[in-house]
Amino acid sequence: MVLVMSLLPTMGFAQESKTDQEASDLLTIIKKLEAEKGVTFFYLDTWLEGIEVADISASDDIRDILTDLLADTELNFFVDREQKRVYLLRNTLVYDQLPEGFFDAEADSLQATPEARQIAQLPPPVFLNDGARQRTRNLGIARIGKASADDLAASYTLTGRALRSDTGEPIPDLALRVRNLGIGTVTDAQGNYQLQLPRGYHVLSATAMGVASMERQVVIYGDGTLDLELEEGIELLDEVVVEADAAANVEEATSGTETIESEASKNIPLVLGERDILQVARNLPGISSAGEGSSGFNVRGGRTDQNLILLDDGVIYNPTHFFGIFQALNPFTTDRLDIYKAAPPVEYGGRLSSIFDIRSTNGNTEKISGEGSIGPVTANLALEVPLKQERSSLIAGARGAYADWILRSLDEESLQNSQASFFDGIVRVHSLVGEDGAIGATGYFSRDAFSITQDSLYQYSNALLSLRWDHKISENTRGTLVAGNSDYRFGIDFDGESNTDFELDYGINQTQLKYFLQRPLGDKHRLTYGVAANFYSVNPGSREAQGANNALPDILIPREQALEGALFIGDTWTPSEKWQWELGLRFPFYTALGEATQREYNEGEPRSDASVSGTTEYGSLEPIRWYGGPEARLAGRYFLDETSSVKFSLHNAYQFIHTLSNNTTISPIDTWKLSDFNIAPQQAYQGSLGYFRNFQDNTYEFSVEGYYKWMVDVLDFKTGSELFLNQNVETEVLQGDGQAYGVEVLLKKNKGKLNGWLGYTYSRSLYRFDGEFEEERINDGEFFPSNFDKPHDFSLIANYRFTRRYSVSMNFVYQTGRPITYPVGTFRLNNTDYVFYSERNAFRIPDFYRLDLGINIEGNHRKNKLAHSFWTISVYNVLGRNNPYSVFFVSEGGEVKALQSSIFAIPVPSITYNFKF
């Protein structure tokens, strides 16, 4: 059966690829193909003369090659495989079979195209290989109406509907054009359309926002209908990541893990329009903070110093700006955040409660691209530059707040010296090495500077340099080398009226080196083993007097150093389909190193200057006291059926460095203290048990998990202790026990127009400091709730996409009010009334709840547009709830006042502009 039709040249619908490749002479290519493929071409030379085409594609199939090759020409082809002959045809087309339903008067074209139906059955969102996107060829030709010798009409009516292939919903505003006829129409709200077409062959093209453009060949014999099924736009490939991990909720043996993708978090309304994955993390079960706007995380009832925060394997000591209101990470260069709340993989260690593993994106290796945003507080830009095509790239991001400028431009003399600014920048190079290796290097810096009072300027900064080299050692063995250096420091410049001006500094520097190997052992084991080392160097505090005739003495606390190492081996063991085990053993060891002087205290007396029994001097790099012990990491998964599993874990951990803070919440001037002769490492033991289930083809994830954690030697401090610039801080330190337990419930919907999650946690976090002496006890040595003990914690994050361009999102949080220490009596001293406190955390502030709403508007998706834009309009705390952050008592003007503070007491609207190119 041979049909002859006209194939008109493509106009204005340039294909996406090939444009930047070298064009060559068609005749030459045909000759080349004849030689390579052993086929004979039939054509007239005049047809091919002067036609320049894109280079041939890499396909083996001659049909594919020719399809690409001739796409933009007037030529068509017919392949006779048996004869190994190829017929080139000008303006005509050869069909080797008659499609089904050809003689059906009301032929529904979809009946004739099984491929299309198959695609339509894929669950949303749809993932297609490149070939599948080129719809013109796969869908074949639709024949409309029945030819009749009596019918002499000049044109015929084609009607139909445009529908989404994944959901079956109508597509309104779809532009339909008929090539070279200048005829076009637009579908109505129900997706219906109507076109008048002359008899014969036409190419119908359909374009609309948020759907992949499509072309359809039709042959009009008479009036008829044609329904069009279109896919979502290819930008949705973002969600591929979700799909790839869709079953991870149920499958992975490690429990207590959470993943947040930076891109996916962009719709969640947050304060002042700043994207913040760390803030999003706090909405997940088991992760909380003492309050809105307080930095630090409390994971499963652990203290804020028990989290290891890694950016591309390097440690960040303070990942937030401005007291924790904003994350100090560039959202455009951040790819994802994995949080391990229970037994982490063996290559990680050093903190009791969690590992926050933040990964940067690897830059675009194809072309220069970038992303940026302008919000009320910050401006942000990230650039991706390919260094070597498809091999290596560079990504650079910078972000800054511009409040300083505003402060200075105010006509207010007292504000001229005010400051509130922050900055962070990141540079990352990633390159493929050899066949199966990669090297990534990250450099990061962040800095905050602000003055709370007129006479003092606070500043802190993080710097990080990390390197990761993944390489293949043998067919089965892969090695990973991680090296890094992290630095955190803060300073206070005080410039008051009297001759007591000073500059105060603190700094911690950590150098780490880690090497581990991964290889399978038989079919059922996969081993990970390696070694890690960390070297810490801390400037515990120095105060330098400023200005002439200063009355203050200089203070310099001697530098502290320590070495922390670990050997580890882990096995992912899959004994059967149903069982999977993560078995790990880690052996950390630690010692503080000289040069140092350590005090010894009399047994049976509280540690104080008076109870010192002796001091020991340690020479340079001389070990002071060794700590360490085995850490077990045990996690298991058992499949109940295909979509549900039970997981359990047991692990213990050591932590050798601690924060010193006598604040109720984390503060930027908290210092990190290394374990030494008198301060022992903290330890924790945790067990968890959970049930995990996915519903409806991984659309819904459900999990419920319970845990119990016991902590030993966690730190607290004596009342009113001086922690900073104190060389013998052990006299102020209390070490006690902690216990935390809870149940976390999470229901997640990952796909579809409505996605988001609903989480609920019931948890308790209790501590006990029961020293030998009265001054070493808190609350008489009984367990008391921690500052972040919030038994009920409910959060709902939802995002609904109306169209490709418009979506709305919401974030609702409810938490039990946090415990605070309340006074129990008032007394008169120094002509003023003061309050007296006794029981720690015996009261709670009122419950916390907050609703945030956001609207996201994507710019239009015209292909040739220079930049793709994205607006976020959000209102934080829509209900205007005056959530108390704290209740405290001050003595002012002789009397006591009970004050309640709140951070965002009114709705805070903001608008942010994002762009991408």
Added chain:
Amino acid sequence: MEDKEILYMDHQDQTQAIIGRIVRQLFRLFTPSLLLMLLLGCVEELPLEELPDNDGAGLLVVEAVLTDQLKTQEVLLSRSSSRVDLETDTTFVPLLPTLRGERDSVDWEQGALIVLRGGDGSQYDFTEALPGQYLSNSQFALSQGVDYELEIATGGQNYRSDPLRIEGVATVANVRAERITNDFGVEGIQIYADAIPGSGATSRLRYTYEETYKIIAPRWNELEFELTNYDPCALPVITYDLELIRREVERQVCYNTRPSDRIIQPQATSGTTGSLTRQPIRFIPRDDFIITHRYSILVRQLVQSADAYGYYETLNNFSESQNLFSQIQPGALTANVSRTDGSDEIVLGYVEAANASEQRIFFDYADFFPGEAPPPFPFFCEDRSAPDAHRSRCASGMFGGGCPLSLVENIDLDLITFTGINGEGIGTCPGTYTFVPKVCGDCRTLGDNVVPDFWEE
């Protein structure tokens, strides 16, 4: 607190006013910023009168600053309370009767026996002078290098302080006043002091002060009302005799003295090596009426022990306005006094032995603001008038309304002072005389009419 003290216009709201101005400016610029965000965070006072948990009520509170100055030394004893505020909040409303009776509800501890024993064998007994106020029977000064212990017997229990010792000697010097504009953009007078180290450990200092200011009643008149034979219930009309008499006591010029109520501690200095200079002691905004005429401040410098310094520093930390984002963890802060039998009874307050030195200065408003308008008097002192009499309280039937409290009632309640004859028909219901709130015509509302011993003109 002193009986004479009255809360007048609150100048501590300056800060609020400044913040308010900034907010308005920000909104005008329509450029939200970090600062704006800071201001969205708000602090409000809770109307809390009673603490929900009264475990801390009824505890013994001891306060004593024993010094090496030869004087009558003082120890204060009281009991803690579950009331949030031990002082009755008094907002002075000129035409309402002032609250009579105790404004101060401190539960003073009476009938205690107090003795101070020195390691050198010395012994000083104290006798209760006012409720809760115990004064030494004789003047004495603490000696250096001697440990003292304060012993208290009260409520059937015996208490003893930790050993007290004067750790160092320093001298306060160069107490001076300067006209400045402070960090909040407020113009006023700043009082500074320097410290000159003497011997011993003098790195930890605390300052207290006592300020005295002259008050001149702006509407003082040499005549005053005298109301006699007043019967508000007489029928058919009330009976009274009203006369104008010449004032017998000084009511035009008074003096008020107030102690400091803040904890003023400079950073611990290096002690002997460097002397502290320009330590701010007190800032007085220029529109505060206490500096309208003549002002005097006595600055007292205490050289504290490390323990005493730590106590006051912690107490101050716990009771200061906190940084919005991170708050200090408060906890039990107890006195250096405990039961002699070793049982765990919590005692509050602090007893310290300190080297003390003092310096007094005087200044006039005109010394710093020559030719400039003095601060406004904080009360409204325009002439008012009211009907002379009122209807009998014992009359039946309907009362007519609309007129202010009658003159005789005002006089009876001691609310007003005479200013003149109402010749111009002042007031909604004009009476025979004009008058002003008492605070405008009688300075004893705000101070004492006796010139202090130390006062120099």
